[in-house]
Amino acid sequence: MESGGKSSKDKVVAxxxxxxxxxxxxxxxxxRGFQVEVFESRDDIREAKIVRGxxxxxALSHRGRQALSRVGMEEKIVSKGIPMHSRMIHSLNGKQSxxxxxxxxxxxxxxxxxxAGLAERYPNAKMNFDHKLWLWSPTHVLLLWLEGRPDGSAxxxxxxLIVGCDGAFSTIRKQFLRRSRFNFSQTYIPHGYLELTxxxxxxxxxxxxxxxxxxxxxxxxxxALPNLDKTFTCTLFMPFDEFEKITxxxxxxxFFQEYFPDAIPLIGVEALKTDYFRLPAQAMVSIKCSxxxxxxxxxxxxxxxxxxxxxxxxxxxxxxxxxxxxxxxMDQCNEDFSAVLPEYTRVRVPDDHTIADLAMYNYxxxxxHVNSKWFLFRKKVDDILHFLLPKKIVPxxxxxxxxxxxxxxxxxxxxWQNKVINxxxxxxxxxxxxxxxxxxxxxxxxxxxxPIEKVWDRLLSLKV
Amino acid sequence: MESGGKSSKDKVVAxxxxxxxxxxxxxxxxxRGFQVEVFESRDDIREAKIVRGxxxxxALSHRGRQALSRVGMEEKIVSKGIPMHSRMIHSLNGKQSxxxxxxxxxxxxxxxxxxAGLAERYPNAKMNFDHKLWLWSPTHVLLLWLEGRPDGSAxxxxxxLIVGCDGAFSTIRKQFLRRSRFNFSQTYIPHGYLELTxxxxxxxxxxxxxxxxxxxxxxxxxxALPNLDKTFTCTLFMPFDEFEKITxxxxxxxFFQEYFPDAIPLIGVEALKTDYFRLPAQAMVSIKCSxxxxxxxxxxxxxxxxxxxxxxxxxxxxxxxxxxxxxxxMDQCNEDFSAVLPEYTRVRVPDDHTIADLAMYNYxxxxxHVNSKWFLFRKKVDDILHFLLPKKIVPxxxxxxxxxxxxxxxxxxxxWQNKVINxxxxxxxxxxxxxxxxxxxxxxxxxxxxPIEKVWDRLLSLKV
Numbered sequence: 001m002e003s004g005g006k007s008s009k010d011k012v013v014a015x016x017x018x019x020x021x022x023x024x025x026x027x028x029x030x031x032r033g034f035q036v037e038v039f040e041s042r043d044d045i046r047e048a049k050i051v052r053g054x055x056x057x058x059a060l061s062h063r064g065r066q067a068l069s070r071v072g073m074e075e076k077i078v079s080k081g082i083p084m085h086s087r088m089i090h091s092l093n094g095k096q097s098x099x100x101x102x103x104x105x106x107x108x109x110x111x112x113x114x115x116a117g118l119a120e121r122y123p124n125a126k127m128n129f130d131h132k133l134w135l136w137s138p139t140h141v142l143l144l145w146l147e148g149r150p151d152g153s154a155x156x157x158x159x160x161l162i163v164g165c166d167g168a169f170s171t172i173r174k175q176f177l178r179r180s181r182f183n184f185s186q187t188y189i190p191h192g193y194l195e196l197t198x199x200x201x202x203x204x205x206x207x208x209x210x211x212x213x214x215x216x217x218x219x220x221x222x223x224a225l226p227n228l229d230k231t232f233t234c235t236l237f238m239p240f241d242e243f244e245k246i247t248x249x250x251x252x253x254x255f256f257q258e259y260f261p262d263a264i265p266l267i268g269v270e271a272l273k274t275d276y277f278r279l280p281a282q283a284m285v286s287i288k289c290s291x292x293x294x295x296x297x298x299x300x301x302x303x304x305x306x307x308x309x310x311x312x313x314x315x316x317x318x319x320x321x322x323x324x325x326x327x328x329x330m331d332q333c334n335e336d337f338s339a340v341l342p343e344y345t346r347v348r349v350p351d352d353h354t355i356a357d358l359a360m361y362n363y364x365x366x367x368x369h370v371n372s373k374w375f376l377f378r379k380k381v382d383d384i385l386h387f388l389l390p391k392k393i394v395p396x397x398x399x400x401x402x403x404x405x406x407x408x409x410x411x412x413x414x415x416w417q418n419k420v421i422n423x424x425x426x427x428x429x430x431x432x433x434x435x436x437x438x439x440x441x442x443x444x445x446x447x448x449x450x451p452i453e454k455v456w457d458r459l460l461s462l463k464v
Numbered sequence: 465m466e467s468g469g470k471s472s473k474d475k476v477v478a479x480x481x482x483x484x485x486x487x488x489x490x491x492x493x494x495x496r497g498f499q500v501e502v503f504e505s506r507d508d509i510r511e512a513k514i515v516r517g518x519x520x521x522x523a524l525s526h527r528g529r530q531a532l533s534r535v536g537m538e539e540k541i542v543s544k545g546i547p548m549h550s551r552m553i554h555s556l557n558g559k560q561s562x563x564x565x566x567x568x569x570x571x572x573x574x575x576x577x578x579x580a581g582l583a584e585r586y587p588n589a590k591m592n593f594d595h596k597l598w599l600w601s602p603t604h605v606l607l608l609w610l611e612g613r614p615d616g617s618a619x620x621x622x623x624x625l626i627v628g629c630d631g632a633f634s635t636i637r638k639q640f641l642r643r644s645r646f647n648f649s650q651t652y653i654p655h656g657y658l659e660l661t662x663x664x665x666x667x668x669x670x671x672x673x674x675x676x677x678x679x680x681x682x683x684x685x686x687x688a689l690p691n692l693d694k695t696f697t698c699t700l701f702m703p704f705d706e707f708e709k710i711t712x713x714x715x716x717x718x719f720f721q722e723y724f725p726d727a728i729p730l731i732g733v734e735a736l737k738t739d740y741f742r743l744p745a746q747a748m749v750s751i752k753c754s755x756x757x758x759x760x761x762x763x764x765x766x767x768x769x770x771x772x773x774x775x776x777x778x779x780x781x782x783x784x785x786x787x788x789x790x791x792x793x794m795d796q797c798n799e800d801f802s803a804v805l806p807e808y809t810r811v812r813v814p815d816d817h818t819i820a821d822l823a824m825y826n827y828x829x830x831x832x833h834v835n836s837k838w839f840l841f842r843k844k845v846d847d848i849l850h851f852l853l854p855k856k857i858v859p860x861x862x863x864x865x866x867x868x869x870x871x872x873x874x875x876x877x878x879x880w881q882n883k884v885i886n887x888x889x890x891x892x893x894x895x896x897x898x899x900x901x902x903x904x905x906x907x908x909x910x911x912x913x914x915p916i917e918k919v920w921d922r923l924l925s926l927k928v
Contacts, residue, residue, distance in 0.1 A: 180652070180747045181652040181704075181747050182650075182652070183650065183651050183652055184648070184649065184650050185648065185649035185650075185651075186646075186647065186648050187647050187649075188644070188645040188646070188647055240645075283644045283645050
């Protein structure tokens with residue numbers, strides 16, 4: 001395709017950041033024929049060792065899979081992951097109860113890929129590791145690099161487009177911040193996280209592998225995700241001031257005895273006491289900004305545009321979906337960057353802002369609501385209605401995780417559904433009370449009282 | 465007073481930014497005996513000429529006056545300003561209607577002071593103009609300056625405390641942004657502003673001087689504030705895309721003919737056509753952050769901590785009140801910075817965030833609601849109730865502008881009042897309808913219909 005007199009094969013796209021979104025973006029641009037240069041400040045991260053305690057596992061679901069599928073990479077990645085059908089709730093007494101994600105066949109895949117050599121199949125895409133960005137100009141689309149050489153010599157590149165995929169603490173975004181009328185927010189949550197490893201037992205997973213295990217404990221919680229090597233990565237989410245109270249191995253044991261007793265034998269007492277102090281608790285940030293572009297020169301994608309807290313499992317999926325959305329707009333606007341970039345901002349900002357908000361909402365839900373009977377009951381009602389009216393009533397989690405309905409539309413639809421369902425439940429409850437009163441009036445009281453707990457349990461045990 | 469083995473007179477406080485809040489802060493610290501060094505990147509701004517089109521006038525009200533009064537500067541500043549008792553609404557047909565701010569004697573003073581040589585009276589306070597901050601370290605409390613000399617030589621200062629008063633685009637705040645768990649947001653509104661001058665007529669003000677003149681026009685508006693030289697500074701607030709549509713002198717005239725016809729002869733046709741294009745429309749930003757401090761080393765105050773949009777006239781007042789609040793906490797914590805700084809963040813953040821939100825809310829109110837009859841009616845009801853129950857019902861504007869009730873408490877109280885008043889109005893309305901129905905039933909209809917417009921006008925013309 002032609003635009004501005006230069007064909008795509010004469011145009012240079014500089015992708016800054018060689019992580020997941022950067023590497024996938026490189027494929028999308030390479031596929032269109034652009035000269036793609038990916039710059040990554042770290043060593044070749046495909047070869048680097050896994051850093052223990054610093055690697056939240058990633059949940060790949062529909063949006064991410066669609067984005068991979070367009071460049072023929074879906075199967076390669078999915079085969080390296082472990083499918084998860086359900087959440088598994090661990091109560092304080094060690095009881096485990098599954099809550100399915102969606103309908104049969106709707107699974108999330110737990111992956112630990114980093115960039116998985118995505119862009120290597122394209123001769124017109126080049127990965128440059130150990131290249132640290134030093135300076136860049138959005139007006140001249142000029143980048144200066146410090147190569148990782150002892151003499152620290154600099155290298156420059158004149159690009160036609162700069163794609164900033166350099167993560168939540170993006171260097172590219174700093175230039176945006178210096179410009180007028182750039183909206184930006186970064187919000188740290190009061191919780192930090194800490195990772196622990198649960199080793200295999202006799203060569204097998206220590207718990208059922210095809211689940212996202214959750215220990216909800218109101219103000220804090222732990223989750224565990226399965227890895228291909230039969231370990232689980234357990235992540236403890238807790239307010240920083242609670243982390244600060246635990247300073248010795250004995251404190252750790254006391255804390256786990258009280259809140260996660262069933263996890264102690266599985267992680268191992270000694271491992272728990274050591275691993276807990278390997279790294280300090282890490283902070284989590286939610287980042288929103290707008291616009292995502294500077295003229296026809298530069299665009300932000302992935303975490304650099306919208307870092308989200310990890311409680312909806314959509315961080316990577318949203319970043320991957322950015323690539324599809326951009327690609328679709330490239331088609332609509334004939335690869336004319338001066339039209340593509342503003343349109344990308346217009347279309348994508350409301351969706352990314354919504355998923356950031358939803359992740360924040362889930363931050364509350366996962367800790368508190370998963371324990372609440374009303375929440376479980378409403379989830380059951382939603383599931384029954386979705387079974388009866390599969391097109392009309394779709395649970396929010398399903399829309400977000402297993403469809404490509406735009407995030408902000410999914411949220412609007414959910415608000416509408418909630419209104420309708422709650423009104424329906426009110427009508428049913430009123431009917432039941434009136435009907436009940438009538439029956440009691442007709443047949444004098446010989447009714448056996450049932451504890452409310454049992455009613456809940458019966459409702460929740462209904463199978464759909 | 466002693467703290468950390470060093471007396472206050474041995475301690476150096478570096479105030480970065482010599483604007484209004486910086487200069488006032490210098491007074492507060494100097495009064496306590498600290499060695500105060502104020503650094504300002506610009507030339508001596510007391511001597512600099514007024515930049516036309518870049519100087520939103522400032523409304524000094526109760527909070528700001530209290531802060532000045534503590535250092536004996538209130539009268540000096542107030543005598544240089546013009547008191548404003550009311551807002552004056554200009555309707556499209558040129559009709560002017562006053563809306564008082566509060567009770568008699570409650571006035572806002574329009575001032576154009578910059579730093580007014582506030583800190584000069586203290587021998588232990590030094591103003592350093594033309595000093596540009598180059599580097600600084602929050603851990604070593606070390607600042608490096610570039611003096612405004614041809615050789616560009618650098619100068620360093622080791623301080624005990626750094627006070628960042630360097631405005632909405634603060635250099636000091638940039639170091640905060642690099643630290644983990646610093647929450648920050650900057651939100652630009654879609655409106656820009658542009659200033660025009662309304663000259664005196666035969667040596668006198670062209671309009672009544674003791675008013676804030678407002679031309680509310682829904683999506684945009686103009687205001688005018690009086691200056692000591694008998695001119696008015698008119699500020700036009702309008703969405704940027706509307707500004708972009710006006711490109712010629714004739715466009716300006718057409719636009720003013722349609723929306724502000726009464727202002728044309730007062731500003732003057734030729735002045736209007738030229739001044740309008742002197743500078744491009746300026747952006748307005750709302751900035752919130754937290755925490756305001758780094759350890760016991762550095763603290764942000766004024767616009768660097770909380771830039772607000774200019775629609776509540778509280779920007780300078782909130783910045784001045786920062787100085788009192790900090791001063792009060794200095795007393796409570798015996799000038800121990802390690803206790804004062806976290807306490808200042810704890811106390812002040814919720815109030816500053818509230819005034820930022822209220823200013824944003826007024827951004828809508830001033831444009832739209834001032835034209836709405838329900839808004840005017842509710843304002844009238846509030847005023848009547850405030851007259852009858854002066855301690856129970858206080859209009860929000862009065863609490864914000866004429867008291868030192870903490871901003872966030874004023875907002876909470878306003879929500880409570882609104883609930884009570886709206887319920888009361890509902891009861892009255894129901895009573896009136898029932899009573900009316902009864903009367904109509906008793907005395908068959910011979911009632912003359914009154915247009916609703918007249919009812920409003922009668923209600924609004926009630927004098928309190």
